[in-house]
Amino acid sequence: MKRTELLQEVRKMRFEEAYEGCQRGRLTQQEAARLLGVCDRTYRRYLVRYEEQGMEGLVDQRLGQVSHRSAPVDEVIALADLYNHRYQGFNAKHFYSWYRRDGGLRSYTWVKKTLQGKGLVPKASGKGTHRKQRPRAPYIGMMLHQDGSTHEWVPGKLWDLIVTMDDATSEHYSMFFVDEEGTQSSFQGVQEVIDQHGLFASLYTDRGSHYWHTPEAGGKVDKGNPTQFGRAMRQLGIEMIPAYSPEARGRSERVFRTHQDRLVKELALAGITEMDPANRYIRDVYLPAYKNEFTVPPAESVSMFVPWAGTPIEDILCEHYERTVGNDNCVRFDGLILQIPADQYRYHYVKVKVQVHRYPNGTLAIFHGHRKLASFDSKGKEVLNNKKAA
Numbered sequence: 307m308k309r310t311e312l313l314q315e316v317r318k319m320r321f322e323e324a325y326e327g328c329q330r331g332r333l334t335q336q337e338a339a340r341l342l343g344v345c346d347r348t349y350r351r352y353l354v355r356y357e358e359q360g361m362e363g364l365v366d367q368r369l370g371q372v373s374h375r376s377a378p379v380d381e382v383i384a385l386a387d388l389y390n391h392r393y394q395g396f397n398a399k400h401f402y403s404w405y406r407r408d409g410g411l412r413s414y415t416w417v418k419k420t421l422q423g424k425g426l427v428p429k430a431s432g433k434g435t436h437r438k439q440r441p442r443a444p445y446i447g448m449m450l451h452q453d454g455s456t457h458e459w460v461p462g463k464l465w466d467l468i469v470t471m472d473d474a475t476s477e478h479y480s481m482f483f484v485d486e487e488g489t490q491s492s493f494q495g496v497q498e499v500i501d502q503h504g505l506f507a508s509l510y511t512d513r514g515s516h517y518w519h520t521p522e523a524g525g526k527v528d529k530g531n532p533t534q535f536g537r538a539m540r541q542l543g544i545e546m547i548p549a550y551s552p553e554a555r556g557r558s559e560r561v562f563r564t565h566q567d568r569l570v571k572e573l574a575l576a577g578i579t580e581m582d583p584a585n586r587y588i589r590d591v592y593l594p595a596y597k598n599e600f601t602v603p604p605a606e607s608v609s610m611f612v613p614w615a616g617t618p619i620e621d622i623l624c625e626h627y628e629r630t631v632g633n634d635n636c637v638r639f640d641g642l643i644l645q646i647p648a649d650q651y652r653y654h655y656v657k658v659k660v661q662v663h664r665y666p667n668g669t670l671a672i673f674h675g676h677r678k679l680a681s682f683d684s685k686g687k688e689v690l691n692n693k694k695a696a
Contacts, residue, residue, distance in 0.1 A: 317342070318361060321352060377412070377420075385417065386424050392575070398427045400568050403599055440556070442602075443473040447506040447610035449547070450479070452495055453555060454487035454514075455562040459570055460579045467565060470495040473510065473557065474604040479503060481593055482585050489516040490666040492535050493623040497666075500542075500619055504611040508545040512555060518548055534625045541622050542614075564600075568592075617676065625664040631655040637662060637672055642686035644672060646679050655679070 324341045327333035333341070339349035385405075393401050398418040402410075405417060421427045443449040452470045459465050466487040470480040480498040484491045499506065511517045516535055518527035527548045532540055539546050549555045572592060578584050629637045635654045637644045639662045646655050655674065663671045668684035681689040 321356070322361075324349075325353075325356065377416070382420055382424075385412075385420055386426060389421060389426050393571075394426075396571055397567065398422075400571070401427075403595065407595070442475075442605065444605040445608050445610045446472050446474045446477075446604050447503065449473040449508045449510055450499065450506050451510045451555070451558050452492060453512060453558040453562070454491070455566065456487070457566050457570075459483065460573055460584065463579070465581060465584075466491070467562070467569075468492070468495050469558070469561065469565075470499055471558075471561065475601050476557070476561065477597055477601045478593055481588055483581050483588070485581075487514070487516070489534050489625065492516060493538065494666050496538075497619055497623045500614055500623075504613045505542060506544060507610050508547055509539060510547045510549060510555075513548050513550070517546070537626065538623050568596075620665060621663060621671075621673075621678075624666065627662045627664070629660055629662050631658050631660055639670070640664075642670075642682075644670065644680070644682055644686055645688065646672060647688065649679065651677075 320342055324333060324338035327341075328335060328338050335349055336346055339346045342349060342352075344352075388405070388408075389396070389401060393404060396404070398421055399414070401421070402414045402417050405412075410417070418427070422429055450470055450472055452468070454466045454468045456464055456466050459467065465483045465485065467481070467483055468487060468491045469478055471478045479502060480495040482491075482494070484494075496509070513520055513527055516533060518529075518536065519531045519533060520527050529546075536546060569588075569592060573579075573584055573587065576587055576591075578587055627639065629639060631637055631646065631654075633656055635646050635656055637646065637660060644662070646660075658674065660679065661673045663673060665671070669689070670682040670684070670686070672679045672682075683689055
């Protein structure tokens with residue numbers, strides 16, 4: 307029995323008690339009205355209706371009538387058909403975002419309750435124990451998160467999704483798929499942020515081996531022995547902050563649960579099964595919609611991003627290896643022989659210590675100090691017509 311019907315029955319029983327009390331002279335009309343919680347005038351109306359129609363005269367005539375605010379039956383059926391035929395498996399909030407994009411005008415509450423009433427989406431379970439979340443950083447650019455999630459994003463293929471987002475707003479500055487998370491994917495995420503927004507203050511990461519050297523499994527990281535990625539962050543003046551538990555990365559973990567639910571369904575809906583089209587879909591469709599729905603305003607309007615000027619950022623966000631030039635004026639690196647070409651500064655570089663840079667796309671370069679001596683493709687063939695940095 308619905309709550310309104312139950313209250314109606316209770317009111318009937320109380321009226322019978324009040325009416326009998328008045329008939330027997332135990333109650334006045336004013337006392338009977340107070341017993342029912344109504345005014346004297348309303349009680350007298352109840353009396354007239356009861357004496358003319360009996361107990362049925364006390365029934366609220368609005369009960370059983372369809373509300374004039376109810377949606378047309380055709381609209382409810384159309385909503386259920388849309389969900390079943392195109393968005394089956396989407397949760398209510400995800401479906402609602404597409405419903406609005408398709409021109410729907412109803413509220414989220416109406417859509418959710420309609421789908422739940424049809425048994426198409428389950429009702430959410432009760433909330434767990436209250437836990438206080440870590441406060442967000444007050445300024446954009448103050449602290450960014452970077453993390454990866456391995457998942458079967460398309461049928462039969464495990465990819466890593468790399469996300470770099472702002473702690474203050476949850477805005478995703480960089481998001482893409484790679485075959486395997488590592489140093490190069492981390493460099494790519496940071497470079498995309500710096501290219502678009504500038505340098506940021508700090509980066510919060512897990513203790514993956516490409517971020518940190520950890521002498522003891524599960525122990526403290528060795529901040530005095532940076533990885534290639536740590537060296538680059540130190541060179542840029544970006545503070546790195548390690549996380550020591552999954553709960554510490556709770557904001558990132560919740561974000562990835564959302565992506566694993568939504569992005570898998572949207573890629574399937576778009577018929578995408580390859581990585582390049584998937585990355586284009588993220589860039590052109592998924593990420594703009596996600597930012598619009600989930601980004602929150604920062605506590606303060608000040609930005610801590612600063613423009614980057616100086617050494618080309620790609621020459622910092624890459625792997626650096628020190629090598630000594632051999633007697634043949636060549637450098638041995640990773641099974642390749644890299645020939646240093648003649649230049650106007652020295653006859654040769656024999657026995658000179660140089661740096662080999664390996665870029666995220668696999669290409670190589672040799673540097674002496676800040677000067678680039680030569681560039682090579684991933685197979686060690688020199689790339690000619692290279693504009694050398696002075």
